[in-house]
Amino acid sequence: MLTALLIGFPLFAALLVFFSKGTMARNLALTSSVIEFVISLIALYVFKNTPDSGLLVFDCVWVQSLGIHFSVGIDALSILMILLTTFLVPLIILSSYKNSYANSHNFYGLILVMQMALVGVFSANDGFLFYVFWELALIPIYFICLMWGGENRGAITFKFFVYTLFGSLFMLVGLIYLYNHTYIDGLKSWAIQDLYNAGRSLNAGQQGILFWLIFIAFAIKMPIFPFHTWQPDTYVNAPTQGTMLLSGIMLKMGTFGVIKWLLPIVPLGLEKWGGTAIGLSVIGIVYASCIAIVQKDFKRLIAYSSIAHVGLISAGILSANQQGIQGALMQMLAHGVNVVGLFFIADILLQHTGTREIEKLGGIRGMNGNFAVLFLIVVLGSVALPLTNGFVGEFLLINGVYQFSAILAAFAGLTIILGAVYMLRSYQNIMLGERRDSNITFGPLASTEKAVLIIVCIVIVAFGVYPKPLNDIAEEATRTILTVMK
Amino acid sequence: MKGLLIISGLGILAMLAEIFKFKKLLLPIVLLGIVSAFVLNYFEWKTGMSFQYFDNMISFDKPAIAFSGIILATAFFWFILANDYFEEESNLVDHFALVLFALVGALMLTSFKNMTTLFLGIEIMSIPLYVLAASKKNDMRSNEAGFKYLIMGSFASAFLLFGIALIYGASGSFDIMVIRQYISAHVNDMPMFFYVGVVMMLVAMCFKVSAAPFHFWAPDVYEGSPTLITALMSTVVKTAAFAAFLRLFLIGFAEVSEVWTGILAAVVALSLIIANFSAAMQTSVKRMLAYSSISHAGFMLMVIMANVRSNMSLDAIIYYSLAYSIGSITSFGILYNVTRKGNETIDAFNGLSKRNPFLAICMTISMLSLAGIPITAGFFAKYYVFTTVIGTHYQWLLILAVITSAVGAYYYLKVIIAMYFKEQEEQDSVVMEGSNKFVIILTTAVTLIIGLAPGMIAEMFKF
Numbered sequence: 001m002l003t004a005l006l007i008g009f010p011l012f013a014a015l016l017v018f019f020s021k022g023t024m025a026r027n028l029a030l031t032s033s034v035i036e037f038v039i040s041l042i043a044l045y046v047f048k049n050t051p052d053s054g055l056l057v058f059d060c061v062w063v064q065s066l067g068i069h070f071s072v073g074i075d076a077l078s079i080l081m082i083l084l085t086t087f088l089v090p091l092i093i094l095s096s097y098k099n100s101y102a103n104s105h106n107f108y109g110l111i112l113v114m115q116m117a118l119v120g121v122f123s124a125n126d127g128f129l130f131y132v133f134w135e136l137a138l139i140p141i142y143f144i145c146l147m148w149g150g151e152n153r154g155a156i157t158f159k160f161f162v163y164t165l166f167g168s169l170f171m172l173v174g175l176i177y178l179y180n181h182t183y184i185d186g187l188k189s190w191a192i193q194d195l196y197n198a199g200r201s202l203n204a205g206q207q208g209i210l211f212w213l214i215f216i217a218f219a220i221k222m223p224i225f226p227f228h229t230w231q232p233d234t235y236v237n238a239p240t241q242g243t244m245l246l247s248g249i250m251l252k253m254g255t256f257g258v259i260k261w262l263l264p265i266v267p268l269g270l271e272k273w274g275g276t277a278i279g280l281s282v283i284g285i286v287y288a289s290c291i292a293i294v295q296k297d298f299k300r301l302i303a304y305s306s307i308a309h310v311g312l313i314s315a316g317i318l319s320a321n322q323q324g325i326q327g328a329l330m331q332m333l334a335h336g337v338n339v340v341g342l343f344f345i346a347d348i349l350l351q352h353t354g355t356r357e358i359e360k361l362g363g364i365r366g367m368n369g370n371f372a373v374l375f376l377i378v379v380l381g382s383v384a385l386p387l388t389n390g391f392v393g394e395f396l397l398i399n400g401v402y403q404f405s406a407i408l409a410a411f412a413g414l415t416i417i418l419g420a421v422y423m424l425r426s427y428q429n430i431m432l433g434e435r436r437d438s439n440i441t442f443g444p445l446a447s448t449e450k451a452v453l454i455i456v457c458i459v460i461v462a463f464g465v466y467p468k469p470l471n472d473i474a475e476e477a478t479r480t481i482l483t484v485m486k
Numbered sequence: 487m488k489g490l491l492i493i494s495g496l497g498i499l500a501m502l503a504e505i506f507k508f509k510k511l512l513l514p515i516v517l518l519g520i521v522s523a524f525v526l527n528y529f530e531w532k533t534g535m536s537f538q539y540f541d542n543m544i545s546f547d548k549p550a551i552a553f554s555g556i557i558l559a560t561a562f563f564w565f566i567l568a569n570d571y572f573e574e575e576s577n578l579v580d581h582f583a584l585v586l587f588a589l590v591g592a593l594m595l596t597s598f599k600n601m602t603t604l605f606l607g608i609e610i611m612s613i614p615l616y617v618l619a620a621s622k623k624n625d626m627r628s629n630e631a632g633f634k635y636l637i638m639g640s641f642a643s644a645f646l647l648f649g650i651a652l653i654y655g656a657s658g659s660f661d662i663m664v665i666r667q668y669i670s671a672h673v674n675d676m677p678m679f680f681y682v683g684v685v686m687m688l689v690a691m692c693f694k695v696s697a698a699p700f701h702f703w704a705p706d707v708y709e710g711s712p713t714l715i716t717a718l719m720s721t722v723v724k725t726a727a728f729a730a731f732l733r734l735f736l737i738g739f740a741e742v743s744e745v746w747t748g749i750l751a752a753v754v755a756l757s758l759i760i761a762n763f764s765a766a767m768q769t770s771v772k773r774m775l776a777y778s779s780i781s782h783a784g785f786m787l788m789v790i791m792a793n794v795r796s797n798m799s800l801d802a803i804i805y806y807s808l809a810y811s812i813g814s815i816t817s818f819g820i821l822y823n824v825t826r827k828g829n830e831t832i833d834a835f836n837g838l839s840k841r842n843p844f845l846a847i848c849m850t851i852s853m854l855s856l857a858g859i860p861i862t863a864g865f866f867a868k869y870y871v872f873t874t875v876i877g878t879h880y881q882w883l884l885i886l887a888v889i890t891s892a893v894g895a896y897y898y899l900k901v902i903i904a905m906y907f908k909e910q911e912e913q914d915s916v917v918m919e920g921s922n923k924f925v926i927i928l929t930t931a932v933t934l935i936i937g938l939a940p941g942m943i944a945e946m947f948k949f
Contacts (some may be wrong), residue, residue, distance in 0.1 A: 064941050131860070135860040139854070146902075173888060177876055
């Protein structure tokens with residue numbers, strides 16, 4: 001019931017927002033997203049204390065003849081992702097308070113529709129429903145990028161849309177193939193458990209094909225090498241809040257999908273092709289890190305760094321052991337928060353100085369010390385310094401990949417070194433040293449900007465120092481998945 | 487059958503309207519007639535029986551009634567949309583009569599049981615359309631379209647007739663059930679010319695549904711004809727031609743399917759590739775929709791192919807026809823209203839979201855539906871096709887369909903991008919009649935409703 005509420009409430013709020021105006025719209029959006037966060041905390045409470053109470057699952061028949069159910073539920077895996085979503089959306093809305101968007105009611109309405117679809121993706125227990133929410137999440141973000149994006153947005157959002165649709169259709173074919181193998185009393189079923197069973201009943205060859213059909217959709221969304229070419233352009237051109245949604249949450253749809261909708265379905269396929277896929281992920285890590293080093297635009301740098309981080313997450317998941325998946329989950333949460341912080345900082349730089357070019361900036365610390373401190377914390381979180389939230393996940397991830405292959409782990413480990421190189425160097429260039437362009441000034445931060453950054457920094461430090469609560473849930477989620485896989 | 491009679495009666499009535507001077511009343515009468523035909527059709531459906539007429543030359547069985555229902559519903563929307571188009575024309579009653587007779591042909595095509603009724607149906611449907619395509623008589627392109635359509639149509643009819651003659655020569659009958667029995671009785675000693683006949687009929691039917699490589703007339707004819715006539719061609723005519731295709735090949739020639747499924751697979755592959763890539767290159771929206779209709783023909787043919795092997799129910803193709811017809815009516819209706827000034831390129835849609843947000847939203851939904859994005863009807867249509875094909879030998883076609891679908895999304899999105907992203911040059915808003923608005927709202931709503939609750943339709947058409 002709570003899950004249905006978590007999906008229905010943002011949709012209801014979005015309708016209200018679509019029909020309101022100006023500042024009213026954004027206040028309404030912020031309020032409703034905060035309420036949504038509170039609901040998800042209640043869900044967390046219920047999950048922790050009475051997980052079997054039935055409050056968390058909702059199931060009703062959607063299309064009888066095809067065996068499609070509107071079936072949603074919360075388990076350890078989805079509660080983490082839902083918390084991440086409901087936590088980030090209010091932040092993302094708050095971060096837009098200084099920007100003024102034309103037709104802002106549509107903008108905020110679309111963000112809330114997006115939230116609905118994301119929660120749906122993370123809680124769906126029916127293959128068909130999962131696919132519908134998966135596609136549904138694409139539409140609002142497409143319009144957000146199209147209508148409020150930067151220069152040349154038409155062509156770029158287009159590429160993004162066609163890429164992801166392409167992947168999705170392959171996934172649809174894969175899922176239908178799977179569905180055709182679920183015979184229970186002469187009826188076919190879309191229920192996740194039946195799909196798991198159907199997948200495991202296939203032979204290695206079929207599972208191998210299925211692996212690629214489904215994996216391509218996830219790989220494009222994350223994105224990992226060589227499916228990443230849409231990503232840097234889209235991230236740079238989307239409006240800041242769109243980029244935050246894309247990188248903070250939507251990217252996790254891909255990694256989440258691999259954990260919940262790929263690993264348990266095709267264990268044999270994974271055995272056959274997992275190595276190749278990890279290889280691609282690791283290539284992505286090294287390649288993206290190297291490109292990030294030479295970037296001039298700070299936002300583009302973050303976009304490439306995101307490819308590198310996701311490559312590591314995906315390698316960890318595909319190595320399919322306790323440390324790998326658990327680390328991936330922790331890193332997904334950490335990356336979500338950090339990348340939102342980083343993109344917001346890129347936006348603040350643009351708003352205050354008029355440029356994001358690393359070479360033109362310099363000496364901002366002298367103009368605004370508070371900002372420098374907050375920025376530094378986010379950077380440290382992103383390079384995974386111990387006692388920040390990035391550390392726990394990265395440590396477990398490298399550990400997990402090492403169990404799969406020491407050589408791959410060595411290459412994957414480069415992300416730490418290269419990450420430190422480009423992040424610290426860009427921090428140094430932007431914040432420290434002398435001012436390079438005397439026209440550039442940097443005034444005090446607005447209260448909403450401060451609020452967002454402080455919240456992000458608190459989370460970075462708090463979960464770096466005491467990751468246990470989240471880690472416990474992640475461990476449980478990982479154990480469940482690994483048990484299903486056996 | 488009663489529907490068929492009512493529509494024929496309406497056609498004759500329309501011709502009398504000029505003489506007895508009730509031109510003004512004609513539209514309401516026609517709409518009322520179509521509604522009553524639809525209702526009677528529905529009652530026939532409810533009985534669950536099949537009705538034979540004229541020595542079993544026409545048979546209204548369940549699939550026939552279902553397709554008739556789709557055709558009548560589409561025609562109803564079309565007449566409301568065409569309301570003001572007719573007012574602009576001086577010879578209005580002729581238009582009415584021609585469209586109604588085309589409709590009669592279409593209904594015959596859904597229900598034929600005999601090669602003669604098939605041929606009659608095709609001619610009754612096509613001849614009025616040749617005239618209608620050329621009905622803007624001062625417009626060169628319209629004349630060209632009519633002429634081209636006539637020549638190519640006659641060509642296809644000749645193929646059809648020759649095919650019928652060869653099959654008659656072998657089997658000694660025009661009745662498709664008798665032909666079927668003949669095939670199963672003479673599996674091993676059928677004359678070569680029987681197969682030639684089947685292939686010739688296949689060519690003729692592929693021409694009628696405008697599948698590649700017999701599609702060359704379609705873009706020119708669709709583009710040259712008045713927009714609303716194009717809408718008629720891509721909905722009513724297409725649905726009827728498909729119903730005929732389905733009956734002929736799944737009932738008549740199912741037993742020799744190995745002869746024609748291979749050819750059909752090639753036709754589907756060509757349709758998907760040529761249509762989608764050509765559509766992506768068009769600047770005229772009308773031409774783009776023409777190519778897109780070729781690609782949808784490819785999708786529907788895929789179901790026919792798969793049906794032979796896996797013997798799935800017909801609900802997939804009926805759902806597809808419905809989703810496609812409704813989506814087309816919306817998009818052509820909007821196209822008609824947006825391009826009244828004569829500019830049919832994609833630029834006509836520039837900035838429509840500011841000029842007329844309502845139209846922009848409806849167009850977005852219909853484009854997303856044609857592209858096959860969830861919670862619209864088009865998505866389930868694609869879904870059904872995929873499920874039908876996935877168990878067969880034609881999985882390579884499925885992969886091709888996925889790839890070309892992504893190309894398809896490209897050109898549908900082009901319209902959306904123009905509406906939301908490009909700036910308009912002129913500031914005028916789009917004026918449209920209340921009746922047109924009504925149709926567009928209704929068809930958009932249907933697109934969403936059958937997209938959200940496809941079960942409703944699927945349950946209904948389980949045979």
